[in-house]
Amino acid sequence: MVPTNYYLLLSAILFGLGIVAFVFKRNIITIFMAIELMLNAVNLAFVAFSQALGRPDGEVFVLFVIIVAAAEAAVGLGIIILTARNRRSLNVENVNLLKL
Amino acid sequence: MSAELVIFFVLAGIAVFGAVNLIVQRHPIHSALSLIVVMVALAGLYLLMGAEFVAAVQIIVYGGAIMVLFIFVIMLLNAGEEERTNFSKLALYAGIPLAVAVTGLIAASMVGSKAAAALPAAAPDTLTSTRALSTLLFTEFVYPFELTSFLILVAILGAIVLAQREN
Numbered sequence: 001m002v003p004t005n006y007y008l009l010l011s012a013i014l015f016g017l018g019i020v021a022f023v024f025k026r027n028i029i030t031i032f033m034a035i036e037l038m039l040n041a042v043n044l045a046f047v048a049f050s051q052a053l054g055r056p057d058g059e060v061f062v063l064f065v066i067i068v069a070a071a072e073a074a075v076g077l078g079i080i081i082l083t084a085r086n087r088r089s090l091n092v093e094n095v096n097l098l099k100l
Numbered sequence: 101m102s103a104e105l106v107i108f109f110v111l112a113g114i115a116v117f118g119a120v121n122l123i124v125q126r127h128p129i130h131s132a133l134s135l136i137v138v139m140v141a142l143a144g145l146y147l148l149m150g151a152e153f154v155a156a157v158q159i160i161v162y163g164g165a166i167m168v169l170f171i172f173v174i175m176l177l178n179a180g181e182e183e184r185t186n187f188s189k190l191a192l193y194a195g196i197p198l199a200v201a202v203t204g205l206i207a208a209s210m211v212g213s214k215a216a217a218a219l220p221a222a223a224p225d226t227l228t229s230t231r232a233l234s235t236l237l238f239t240e241f242v243y244p245f246e247l248t249s250f251l252i253l254v255a256i257l258g259a260i261v262l263a264q265r266e267n
Contacts, residue, residue, distance in 0.1 A: 001102060001104060001105075002104055002105055002108045002148065002149075005211045006108060006112075007145070007149070008207070008210040008211050009207055009210075009211055010112045010115065010116070010145075011210070012203055012206040012207035012210060012211075013116060013119075013203060013207070014115060014116070014119055014138070015203065015206060016199060016200070016202060016203025016206070017116070017119040017120060017122075017123065018119070019199050019202060019203070020123055020196075020199045021119075021122055021123045023191070023195055023199065024123065024191075024195070025123070025131075025182065026182050026183060027128050027131075027179065027182045029128045029132075029170065029173060029174055029177075029179060030122070030128050030131045030182070032170075033122065033128075033131055033132060033135050033170060034122070036135065036162075036166065037119060037122065037135060037138065040138065040139060040142055040162070043142070043154075043158075044142055044145065045210070047146055047149055047151050047154055048149065050151070051149045051150060051151065056232045056233045056236050057236065059151055059153070059154050059233050060233065060236055060237050060241050062151075062154050063154070063157060063237065064241075064244060064248060066157060066158070066161050066162065067248045067251070067252065068248070068251065069162070069166065070161060070165060070166055070252070070255075071251050071252055071254075071255035072255075073166045073169055073170070074169070074255045074256060074258070074259040075255050075258045075259055075262065077169055077170070077173045077259070078258065078259040078260075078261075078262030078263040079262055080173060080177075081173060081176070081177065081262070081263050082262050082263065084177045090128075090177065090179050091182075091183050
């Protein structure tokens with residue numbers, strides 16, 4: 001029997017590592033993967049709460065999060081391909097069109 | 101220490117190791133493979149909690165579809181090693197403590213709250229079956245469920261429009 005708190009703590013740790021990866025990585029694809037990592041951390045918290053409360057609502061939400069993540073991955077990777085084609089680089093520091 | 105707790109700590113260790121490896125590795129394909137490790141470990145944790153349908157979807161959709169898409173794009177763009185850029189010292193000395201602080205804040209607010217402490221441990225015998233999940237999905241959440249099919253359609257169209265060559 002694993003206490004629910006352990007799952008929540010693991011979820012928070014994975015979310016924090018996702019933030020660190022998002023901020024410190026310079027490759028645009030890796031930054032996108034950091035977003036997926038954070039979504040996964042949130043899913044873990046959803047399932048943990050769902051099991052603790054004995055209601056399947058949280059798992060339904062996890063399914064929705066996975067669907068939205070799939071849609072996001074399709075569009076996001078399309079944008080990445082377009083950016084890489086225009087800038088000839090995957091480094092986010094070269095993507096500064098909106099910078100003042 | 102019960103067997104479930106041992107399995108939990110092994111899977112949690114694998115997940116955290118994969119997430120740290122994602123940050124440490126400099127080649128995007130290594131980061132992608134680390135992320136797959138995290139996702140498979142999380143699927144194992146879902147199984148441990150008794151959410152077997154979510155575990156299967158996690159492996160099929162996340163580990164299968166989404167990560168294959170990532171690896172396709174990495175190979176398509178021939179992504180090489182990440183370039184080291186000299187990011188500011190401020191980012192190093194303020195960013196890492198801030199990231200730790202944010203993690204601690206989230207953990208403290210979720211774990212330390214009275215509501216979370218009152219929650220019972222995830223009991224395998226109260227597991228929600230796939231039948232209960234699908235009943236809920238097709239009755240109470242049927243409109244959001246239909247909307248997601250529309251979302252996927254729009255996303256496919258958007259991806260095609262974005263990625264096609266202009267000439």
